[in-house]
Amino acid sequence: xxxxxxxxxxxxxxxxxxxxxxxxxxxxxxxxxxxxxxxxxxxxxxxxxxxxxxxxxxxxxxxxxxxxxxxxxxxxxxxxxxxxxxxxxxxxxxxxxxxxxxxxxxxxxxxxxxxxxxxxxxxxxxxxxxxxxxxxxxxxxxxxxxxxxxxxxxxxxxxxxxxxxxxxxxxxxxxxxxxxxxxxxxxxxxxxxxxxxxxxxxxxxxxxxxxxxxxxxxxxxxxxxxxxxxxxxxxxxxxxxxxxxxxxxxxxxxxxxxxxxxxxxxxxxxxxxxxxxxxxxxxxxxxxxxxxxxxxxxxxxxxxxxxxxxxxxxxxxxxxxxxxxxxxxxxxxxxxxxxxxxxxxxxxxxxxxxxxxxxxxxxxxxxxxxxxxxxxxxxxxxxxxxxxxxxxxxxxxxxxxxxxxxxxxxxxxxxxxxxxxxxxxxxxx
Numbered sequence: 421x422x423x424x425x426x427x428x429x430x431x432x433x434x435x436x437x438x439x440x441x442x443x444x445x446x447x448x449x450x451x452x453x454x455x456x457x458x459x460x461x462x463x464x465x466x467x468x469x470x471x472x473x474x475x476x477x478x479x480x481x482x483x484x485x486x487x488x489x490x491x492x493x494x495x496x497x498x499x500x501x502x503x504x505x506x507x508x509x510x511x512x513x514x515x516x517x518x519x520x521x522x523x524x525x526x527x528x529x530x531x532x533x534x535x536x537x538x539x540x541x542x543x544x545x546x547x548x549x550x551x552x553x554x555x556x557x558x559x560x561x562x563x564x565x566x567x568x569x570x571x572x573x574x575x576x577x578x579x580x581x582x583x584x585x586x587x588x589x590x591x592x593x594x595x596x597x598x599x600x601x602x603x604x605x606x607x608x609x610x611x612x613x614x615x616x617x618x619x620x621x622x623x624x625x626x627x628x629x630x631x632x633x634x635x636x637x638x639x640x641x642x643x644x645x646x647x648x649x650x651x652x653x654x655x656x657x658x659x660x661x662x663x664x665x666x667x668x669x670x671x672x673x674x675x676x677x678x679x680x681x682x683x684x685x686x687x688x689x690x691x692x693x694x695x696x697x698x699x700x701x702x703x704x705x706x707x708x709x710x711x712x713x714x715x716x717x718x719x720x721x722x723x724x725x726x727x728x729x730x731x732x733x734x735x736x737x738x739x740x741x742x743x744x745x746x747x748x749x750x751x752x753x754x755x756x757x758x759x760x761x762x763x764x765x766x767x768x769x770x771x772x773x774x775x776x777x778x779x780x781x782x783x784x785x786x787x788x789x790x791x792x793x794x795x796x797x798x799x800x801x802x803x804x805x806x807x808x809x810x811x812x813x814x815x816x817x818x819x820x821x822x823x824x825x826x827x828x829x830x831x832x833x834x835x836x837x838x839x840x841x842x843x844x845x846x847x848x849x
Contacts, residue, residue: 443698443701443702443705443737444698445464445468445518445521445522445525445694445695445698445744446461446518446521446744446748447741447744447745447747447748448741449741449745449748450744450745450748451514451748451752456504456509456510456511457511457515460496460497460500460509460511460515460519461515461518461519461522463495463496463497464497464518464519464522464523465522466495467491467492467495467497467522467523467526468522468523468525468526468527469526470491470526471488471491471523471526471527471530472525472526472527472699474488474527475526475527475809475812476807476808476809476812478527478529478641478642479641479642479809479812480809482641482642483642484600484601484642484644485527485529485530485533485601485642486601488527488530488642489530489533489565489601492523492530492534492537492565493563493565496509497509497519497523497534498534498537498541498559498563498565499541499559499560499563500515500516500519500538501513501516501538501541501542501545502541502544502556502559502560503556506553506556506557506560507556507557507560507561508556508559508560512755512758513684513687513751513754513755513758514748514751514752514755516538516688517687517688517691517747517748517751518691519534520534520535520538520688520691520692520695521691521692521694521695521698521744521747522695522698523695524691524692524694524695524696524698524699525695525696525698525699525702526699527642528639528640528643528692528695528696528699528812528813528816528817528820529640529641529642529643529816530642530643531692531695531696532597532598532640532643532645532692532820533565533567533597533598533601533642533643535688535689535691535692536566536567536568536597536598537565537566537567537598538688539566539568539606539684539685539688540566540567540568540604540606541559541566542684543606543619543661544556544559546678547661562603564602564603564604565598565601565602565603565604566598566602566603566604566605566606567596567597567598567599567600567601567602567604567605567606568596568597568598568599568605568606568607568608569593569596569599569605569606569607569608569622569648569650570593570596570606570607570608571593571594571595571596571608572608572847572848574592574593574594575591575592576591576609576610577589577590577591577592577593577607577608577609577610577620577650578590578591578609578610578611578612579609579610579611579612579618579620579655579660580612580613581611581612581613581657582654585656585657585658586654586655586656586657587611587654587655587656587657587660588652588653588654589607589609589620589628589650589652589653589654589655590650590651590652590653591609591649591650592647592648592649592650593607593608593647593648594645594646594647595645595647596631596645596646596647596648597643597644597645598643598644598645599631599644599648600631600633600635600644600646601644602624603623603624604621604622604623605621605622605623605624605629606619606620606621606622607619607620607622607648607650608620609660611660614666615666615667616662616666616667617662618660618661618662619660619661619662620655620659620660620661621655621659621660621661622653622655622659626653626654627652627653627654628650628651628652628653628654629648629649629650629653630648630649630650630651631646631647631648632646632647632648632649633646634646634647637819638815638818638819639812639814639815639816639817639818639819639820640815640816640819640820678762679762679765679770679845680754680757680758680765680773682845682846682847682848682849683754683757683770683773683774683777684754684758686777686778686780686781686848686849687747687750687751687754687777687780689781689820689823690747690750690777690780690781690783690784690785691747691751691784692820693784693785693787693788693817693820693821694740694743694744694747694784694787694788696788696792696813696816696817696820697740697743697787697788697791697792697813697817698740699813700791700792700795700810700813700814700817701736701737701740701791701795703795703810703813704733704736704795704798704799704810705733707799707803707808707810708723708724708729708733708798708799709724711799711802711803712724712729712798712799712800712802712803713800714726723798723800729798732794732797732798733798736790736791736794736795736798739786739787739790739791740787740791742783742787743780743783743784743786743787746779746780746783746784747780747783747784749776750776750777750779750780753772753773753776754773754777757769757770757773767842770842770845771842771843772842774832774842774843774845774849775832775833775836775842775843778829778832778833778843778849779833781824781826781829782826782829782830782833784821785821785826786826788817788821789814789817789818789821792813792814792816792817792818793814795810795813796810824848829843832844832849
């Protein structure tokens with residue numbers, strides 16, 4: 421006797437969807453999109469599909485993602501954060517995080533690289549005129565891809581004046597995401613004369629700027645967050661862009677990206693996590709529909725009709741959907757804060773924003789690590805074959821979510837919920 425599911429088959433579409441649009445890199449609770457946003461999301465989906473097709477090969481060979489970076493440039497996605505009036509895509513951070521999710525769903529390494537590129541583009545907006553317009557014009561015309569040399573936990577890179585308006589940069593930084601492939605590198609350094617933290621704009625190749633080639637992580641093989649050494653790298657003073665005023669007295673401030681720099685960073689990181697989970701769930705859906713055999717005790721003829729598989733997939737989808745809703749809310753809050761003059765931001769607003777972003781980081785970390793692992797339970801033993809490369813999703817999620825300890829984020833949320841204390845303002849919160 422065959423046991424029938426209480427859910428009527430007629431409730432399903434008569435013709436199954438030909439794509440995974442119902443597993444979108446956005447929440448069902450998302451806001452409506454403008455025509456401009458819809459256009460860029462369509463571009464992102466197209467590019468992501470191309471990246472998906474080459475992802476397993478790129479993972480195995482660890483090749484440089486030169487072609488993929490060029491595709492991000494030619495698609496226009498690299499200029500998404502530049503205003504339309506300046507020739508860019510005209511997007512804001514609400515759109516950017518959805519694009520990041522879509523690209524990360526296709527290839528986690530490219531999601532990470534695009535995220536750090538956007539950090540560099542975001543920095544252009546803080547430049548005074550006419551430098552800002554010149555920088556935007558260059559970004560639109562030549563489309564330089566950006567990477568970073570910045571790790572606040574490593575010893576500082578020191579910029580020492582050597583006369584003639586020149587500075588010598590010396591030091592070493594690890595986790596320099598995207599710098600190996602960048603046309604322009606933003607390096608976080610401290611001036612020896614004023615003790616200011618500044619962003620040094622580097623245009624490789626430069627004598628003394630050495631990529632150590634030591635990226636050997638279990639995940640994100642094409643993201644290359646290896647180390648860089650700077651040995652008497654000479655730059656002009658005009659290439660040192662101040663983060664803020666020089667410290668007073670014996671003050672030794674932490675590097676500052678402005679009050680919204682770190683919340684923006686954590687927002688973007690979390691959406692890479694979620695994009696990786698989207699990609700994993702899409703891959704699992706396709707495999708279960710087309711490859712997985714029902715278990716010997718299953719009442720179903722297809723694995724996709726097995727009630728236990730359906731329920732388990734529903735749990736994963738719900739976890740992802742919940743985290744995506746938090747992500748979209750966080751993006752709304754971050755963008756609303758960015759729309760205000762800096763002097764209008766209150767400590768209460770910034771504290772609440774850190775709470776929102778901390779909640780997102782916890783939700784996104786848990787969703788991405790859980791989903792990328794549990795899909796194997798639904799796909800079955802054959803899905804562990806190396807030819808499929810499904811482990812890339814877990815490897816990428818597990819690697820990138822270690823950016824900062826999530827259990828400290830949970831503690832911050834506990835302090836907020838129990839004692840009303842905002843998370844501290846640090847380079848990681």
